[in-house]
Amino acid sequence: MQVAIPLFPRLTALDAIGPYEVLQRVPEFDVVFVGAERGEVRTENGMLGLTVDATFAEVERPDVVVVPGGVGSRDHLEGSSLVDWVAAVHPTTRMTTSVCTGSLILAAAGLLTGRTATTHWGATEILAKLGAEPVRQRVVAHPEQRIITAAGVAAGIDMGIRLVALLVDEVAAQAAQLGIEYDPEPPYDAGHPDKVGPEVMARVREFSAVRR
């Protein structure tokens, strides 16, 4: 199965690399990083370059699509070659998925209209404006419509493991989890706005003003 992960300027790297790392362990999957043009794309802060190896035109029938998010996703809400590609390839994928604000791109491509979906906790209003029904869930799966959305950034790892279970089998999913030693021990229980106080919330907003 071919997994295509689109990269675009100002993406969030972990949105793409979390699911990539899970899927690439499983020999059934080959991963290709696609984009508007071949070559380097930089993350939102400019600190990291990732390589696009194939153009959208070169990847016409991917089996799995994983759309990452990041502030750069906002550049696609009124249409782009990425949005057109997602709309064009979705009818023949086995699963079209997103991580974080990648769901805004799925919504812009018309895939989430009237459907429950998730995104980064800071982007639920935009997702609603684009016609989806945001729900607070780590992963929202519509297996019959072949659409899965994951919550912010790190949620792509949880989704990647579920994808392996859906498309290969549960033993493979557990083997991928073991391969990446995903046995999380977060030092705090601070991964969702419902779980933190105003001091942490204020700090994350400060961070966002500087680093997006």
Added chain:
Amino acid sequence: MQVAIPLFPRLTALDAIGPYEVLQRVPEFDVVFVGAERGEVRTENGMLGLTVDATFAEVERPDVVVVPGGVGSRDHLEGSSLVDWVAAVHPTTRMTTSVCTGSLILAAAGLLTGRTATTHWGATEILAKLGAEPVRQRVVAHPEQRIITAAGVAAGIDMGIRLVALLVDEVAAQAAQLGIEYDPEPPYDAGHPDKVGPEVMARVREFSAVRR
């Protein structure tokens, strides 16, 4: 604070990108990806290219070092420009750290001799041969010696959050966790060999024979 993350051929991307994604959210940190030479480095399977933006010679006094692992780490066990750089910069870092088999590189640089440390569950014997004392812990911190090692791949996220707590403060650490929505919901409890049966163990070994 300058965070330097070395990239080398056949690394594991998530080892580097997990901590990067945590640290880059915090305005106190600037991250630079360093390597033997500028330009693209490919992951172990060749599926992903990441950009080295600065050579080792150009990054002489990083405040924080995060060494990722991957099968390519084995190329450094008898010495390399990466190992020399780690040994040279460690005396002036605030923290020298590793994820996964990145600890083998710290060991090769002489940093772990006679010290407790961790690595990917599949590499504990090699770590012991290099003079460290492997322990089963997600993160092993020696704050006074300014050395921290994390277990396999995904453990770098847990370590990144701890690093923010140590070097900035606990509110910043929680804000970074919230920013990346690290509220893990792994679909299985299969993240460590102690937690899986022989069928999953056999499959992960099959995977490793094909994809490393």
